[in-house]
Every structure is written in C-alpha cells, then in structure tokens.
Amino acid sequence: MRLTAAVDAYAEHLARVRRLSPATVRAYRSDLRDLSAAVGDPDLGELDIEILRDWLWAATQHGAARTTLARRTATVRGFFAWAHDAGHIAVDPSLRLVTPKRGRTLPAVASAPVLADVLNAAREAAAADGDAIALRDAAALELLYGAALRVSELCGLDVDSVDPENATVRVVGKGSKERVVPYGRPAAQALDAYLVRGRPALVRDDSGRALLLGARGARLNTRSVYEMVRRMLGPALGTDAVGPHSLRHSAATHLLDGGADLRAVQEMLGHASLGTTQIYTHVSTERLAASYRLAHPRA
Known part of the structure; x- marks a missing residue:
C-alpha cells in the first residue's frame, strides 16, 4: 500500500x-x-x-x-x-523511534483582578446596548473562565446542555467523554441575558439547538471565539498572544490558588491524567517563589 x-x-x-x-x-x-x-x-x-x-x-x-x-x-x-x-507492512519501522522529551511550558495566566475588569466590562457593555453579539460574547467569556471550558467544548454546547437550576453545564470533551461542570453567578447572569435577549435575535430556522450562535445564525465557530478573546483580553494583558485557553489556564490556576483540591480541578477540566493538571501547581509555586523573593527579608 x-x-x-x-x-x-x-x-x-x-x-x-x-x-x-x-x-x-x-x-x-x-x-x-x-x-x-x-x-x-x-x-x-x-x-x-x-x-x-x-x-x-x-x-x-x-x-x-x-x-x-x-x-x-x-x-x-x-x-x-x-x-x-492491518497487515500492510511486515515490520514496524517506528518501534525504535525515540520520542523527544517534552518540556513543561507554564501557561500564560491573567490575574484575577485583570480578568474581573475584562469580564465586568463585557457584561456592562452588553447590558447597556442590548446588542445580541455583545450579549453572546459576554456569555462566552464567562463560560470559558467560569467553567474552565476548552474552546471546542464551548462551541459544541447546545441549549439543553445548560442546567440553570443547578448552575451546571454538560460538555463533551476529548475522546467524546461527557462531564458536568459548575459555573458561577456572573456566568449565570450573562448566560440568562443572552438566552433572553441575545439568542432570539440571532436564531434562524436552521440554527438547531446550538447554544452560541454566529451573526448568521449558525453555530459559533472556534475561529470567531479566538478573535473575540484576543480583541477583548489582549489589550488588558498587553499582548495579542492570547486565546480561549488563556481563560481556561487562568481558571485552573485561580482554583488551585484558592485552595481547590487537585483532583477536583482535574475532574472539572476533564484531564485524563492528574499529571496534566499538576502543571498548574507549578504556576502557583512560581508565583509563591516570586512573592517570597520580593517580600521576605531573608530571601
């Protein structure tokens, strides 16, 4: 072959x-x-x-x-x-191929005050003019951070994926694995505003059950989310090198900084391995070390 x-x-x-x-x-x-x-x-x-x-x-x-x-x-x-x-080759030539060791890269993390300013500004702007796209963007930002979602998980949400009574959302993650993730009061408020005033203005006959919709009524795509996050979060961080994962990384780090259990964060993020989640403990440790060097008289 x-x-x-x-x-x-x-x-x-x-x-x-x-x-x-x-x-x-x-x-x-x-x-x-x-x-x-x-x-x-x-x-x-x-x-x-x-x-x-x-x-x-x-x-x-x-x-x-x-x-x-x-x-x-x-x-x-x-x-x-x-x-x-499958019998297409008699000998596997890759058996002795060595996998290069992966370097651990600490994710870019926005501080809680910076994110609060960005998210609050997005919600206030959406509430002020009632624009459907602004309402959608505010809800998307709050879900990315509040529920620590991957961008593919966010775009894949349907209307019935959301359980407003329990403030949870059912997402389909990697490997088609489902999990139920909680979200907070700000996300609930932004999501409610979008569902009441935003989505009805965007929905079309062929929109189906997609939760987040584009300007023409189709399911919101990942490229649009990347552009929206870069536009709204980039200036606050002083860089264009941001995306939806910046919000997910920040959520995970802030959870651990706040004392959340590592395995609970693993479950929320949908990581198959605890080792993947542990990278965020390194972020917290780096911050602690930096604070120590700046503040401790014997540092």
Whole structure:
C-alpha cells in the first residue's frame, strides 16, 4: 500500500473505529501529510527508521518545538502500529523511534483582578446596548473562565446542555467523554441575558439547538471565539498572544490558588491524567517563589 492511500485509510480508521474527534483526526492527518510531503508516496514497506529520523531532524532544523516533535513521533508510531496490525507492512519501522522529551511550558495566566475588569466590562457593555453579539460574547467569556471550558467544548454546547437550576453545564470533551461542570453567578447572569435577549435575535430556522450562535445564525465557530478573546483580553494583558485557553489556564490556576483540591480541578477540566493538571501547581509555586523573593527579608 502506498503512503498517501494508507494515510487516508488510517484517518478513516481513527474516525470510524476509534471515534476520535474531527479536530484530532485532522491533526494526525496533517502530521502524516507532512511526512508524505518530505518522502513522496513510496510503498509503506520502503520506509525505515532512518527515513523517519531524517524527517524529524528536518523539523528541528526548521525550528519545530519539542512538543511538536513529540506529537509527530506519537503520530507515526500510531500510524505504523495500525499498518502492521492491518497487515500492510511486515515490520514496524517506528518501534525504535525515540520520542523527544517534552518540556513543561507554564501557561500564560491573567490575574484575577485583570480578568474581573475584562469580564465586568463585557457584561456592562452588553447590558447597556442590548446588542445580541455583545450579549453572546459576554456569555462566552464567562463560560470559558467560569467553567474552565476548552474552546471546542464551548462551541459544541447546545441549549439543553445548560442546567440553570443547578448552575451546571454538560460538555463533551476529548475522546467524546461527557462531564458536568459548575459555573458561577456572573456566568449565570450573562448566560440568562443572552438566552433572553441575545439568542432570539440571532436564531434562524436552521440554527438547531446550538447554544452560541454566529451573526448568521449558525453555530459559533472556534475561529470567531479566538478573535473575540484576543480583541477583548489582549489589550488588558498587553499582548495579542492570547486565546480561549488563556481563560481556561487562568481558571485552573485561580482554583488551585484558592485552595481547590487537585483532583477536583482535574475532574472539572476533564484531564485524563492528574499529571496534566499538576502543571498548574507549578504556576502557583512560581508565583509563591516570586512573592517570597520580593517580600521576605531573608530571601
């Protein structure tokens, strides 16, 4: 089997058999297409570990981060394991491929006062003019921070995903896993205002049950959320390098700073591994160390 045909077959396997999300399948396909662009369209049996190492080395020469190299390594190992199990190759060339060690990168975190100013300003502006888009944006910001949602989870919400009586929202996270997440009073107020005055002005016949809608009535997409967060949060932080994850990172850090249990935060964020959640304890520790150096007379 040729490489390009195998990539298409593997993508279909990921979507239909393993039931991975469309975004995850696109990420796998993107990495494998990059491999194909580097080596052409050979028969799978012609690929060996040296070719794979050369491909990864070329990525390092172009400035790829260690996280990118680790992801690409995992991608090709999964791909060739599938090809071997399916009988497309006799030997898996990726078995001895070493995954580069991942460096831990501390997420960008906004302070609680800064976020309070941004979120309050968004809600006040929406309340003042009653614009449907402004009401939607205020609700989206409050949910991203108040419920620590991923942007894909936010955009995937339906009207019946929200339980106003219990102030919780049911989200579908990575691996199609569902979880129920609480949100606070400010998010409840912003969401109620949007549902009463915002969504009815945006809804169209083909809007379905999508909670957050775009200007033309379709389900709000992730690109629009990124642009909205950058526009509203960027000036407060003095950078354009912000996005929906900045609010999720900040929520997790503030929860731990406030004394929340690590496993409770893990459950709220929908992390499969506690180790993923623990990165936020490093953020808190860094802050503590910085405060200590500034304030302690024996620092």
